Amino acid sequence: MGTEVFKGDLDSNCWPSDMAYDQWIALPISGSRPSARYKHAAIVADEKLYIAGGSRNGRHLSDIQVFDLRTLVWSALKLNMDPNPDNLEDSRSQAILPATSGHSLVKWENKLLVVAGHSKESSDYVTVWSIDLETQQCSIVKTSGKVPISRGGQSVSLSGFRLIMFGGEDTSRKLLNDIHILDLKTMTWDYVETMKTPPAPRFDHTAALHAERYLLIFGGCSHSTCFNDLHVLDLQTVEWSQPQIQGDLVTPRAGHAGITVDENWYIVGGGDNKSGASETLVLNMPKLVWSVLKRVNERDPLASEGLSLCSALVDGENYLIAFGGYNGKYNNEVFVLRPKPRDSARPKIFQSPAAAAAAASVSAAYALATKTEKKPNFTSTEDSNFQPVQIKSPLQDFTVEINSITAEKKTLESSLTEVKTENSRLKGDLEEMNNNLSELSKELHSVQGQLMAERSRCSKLETQIEELQKMLESLQSIEDEVRILQNQKFALERDMELASARTHERQNSGGIWQWIAGDARNP
Template identity: 60%
Template structure:
């Protein structure tokens, strides 16, 4: 692969490993990644149960790795000049904001009760903690953080006591103020290690993730204007449950890579057409491929005006430090499906028919005036003009009948739409009830699993006690035998003593 033109040699919609020159960063997963100006930044992560604190940079032009040498922001309360590394962190999120990288949440040795927002200035290489205000979320790992304009939408995760979350918080990056969002309808079940994306700067999409015992493959949508949750119906390929996957959006396509269910990784790269809500499988890798891993990262990068996907790291039986690239084929952009509705379509048809009628009437009178004013010029008699007027009136009558039919059809469709809306409302209520029961059952199952685990531990401890009792019994039996043997020997030896006393009496 030629260094300067490596991206031009790629085939479409296929993952290709990048040949790296020089040293690579250590393998890892559950790190954070972002792309700035043709450079991929990797921060933190975990390997073999140990959190990492380094920041690595991959240059997409030279295809080489380098370490970002950081220094604490001197004179600020959040650091001192002697500190050269970020706190070792795993399970965090990273957002690019101007020339800064913002690191949100994650697990580290100095984790506080509230969620911490750190920054890395990629121009000065300074880092520190940003003081935020408002309703600051609790500290957490495995959350999603999605940038929408100048706001970060935070959803879900797992707090430091392993409580699962499904709350929504918004961080205003202009004021650094947190706000907790009150939502309506049925939210996603509490989860972590899911994927999130934004559609049309209005709809937040949540896909997959897991609880302590369940892996999800559901898709949820939050309308950021009404703050209403819904679970839209999708089409296309069936998707398997997964957590620890990564997602990135290019135009109206949401690419989902990797993930797994603690037993096996997900080898397929999925694409959700967000304008039609249709799932499709883009490509499939081998089961043990690094792209079939949990805790990997995926970013999009623009090189010479064309967008590419970049993947790094992950764990699937072994930790990875490879970089993979994909050249996605451009998709046709259509009007988003979620901005359309049958009611809007019927209203549009009514407006169109009314406009056609008014335009026809206007055209009719214009033609009539024109013909009356020019009848003498064209040499037509009054009867000819009258015949033409009658013909136009007949065409107008036919057009009016057609418009009346369209209106009747619109009215009929409106009734059907109202009926469907009523049915949908009833089904939504039933679905909410079933989902509530399902959440309750899942909670009950989790509690039962916890009790079973406790009972298993108790049984194991009882078995250990029984083993000790049996050993004591065997030991006691052996002691009894020894005592019996000693007593027998004593009795045998005591007869000689009496004989000795008898001899003296003689």
């Protein structure tokens, strides 16, 4: 599963000196934090981390948050409108930066450039916003040339005074694999016609520049597939290639973040829509060798999609700064890693043919020199300029061969040690995975037991509800019978009252018989 990220106490005044190499640490934050988010953009300038926009719960964000790497305090950057009408391209320039996600952030001179991204206010073509770090003025930059169509999830790399944009997903969800270059001096876009096989159309990938000549594209996804491939574009010959990669196996991922430090390309996070990528990777770009630098738990914020990764120079040393992401929940922690210095010697992978030939000649001469044993220079008393001929004996060849075998043995022993170390680490990971599986199984059984209890309780409640419904139906029947009896009683009482009234009337009037009897008495 991996190891936990260290969250120990750090002194905010001297946190860089408290850090070990290749260890992720969650920085202690003073005061309030910005809202958690993913698919934002980030850059470091003057020891401050700038976070622009992003997405949360399906809603785009428009704020600019600033994290001071010295004081470890967050603050919001309040943007101003550009008061110069000459800089306005259209009415949208008079508004503050719109809510955007899936965009790119680049520092150019004293400005931050927000490039592309998805927004409700986006146009049909890529928009470039400018934020002046001194005046905090925000406006749309006028661009010309072959402006690319609007998109999000693209990669944007800064090479000198040029921005190189690759791929992304347009507003109609069409996947792209095109190359566009923006000249920052003239603010002119140009479309680059490439040769050979380009990467498959994709978005949410990462890109890096090596030796100011090679554009590297790694990972990303289509609408159904995540990639783990690496493609290289030679910016001089504009030819795509997919070189052979060595080192650790890298799983497919999208939504990851990457940053280069010297000749090493660090990759953090991402996922395949099923689980987060828990490895922190490093690619030695000249050698094209992948290495797993660190592993975290799959539920760790560093195994999130849509996080950001920057590098910051603090006290003369580079640090990796990660922020945000989504792995089932939105994150807003700041993590820092102090990368251990690595071998930056350039091998012959990215060399021109002439340089490669020269290097081969030097290597051959050096190999020949090492096979030739230099004898002591004995000098005659009669001729001080005498130089004996160096004689190469079979014993010398045998000695050279022994030395070669010994060196190869040491190399194999070193490789065997590395394999044993890797096996030991894998066994540890397997044991941890088994332990986690056991814990998850126990938790599953517990949840199943609770579910059965809840089902039993629900069944009892349903039985009680049925009985109550029957009682209600019976009560309704009784109420009907009572109502009938009440009506009968009312009718009976009314009949009795009528009968009583008639009887009383007869008694008072004597009736017809009393009248007949009276006439008989009085003929």
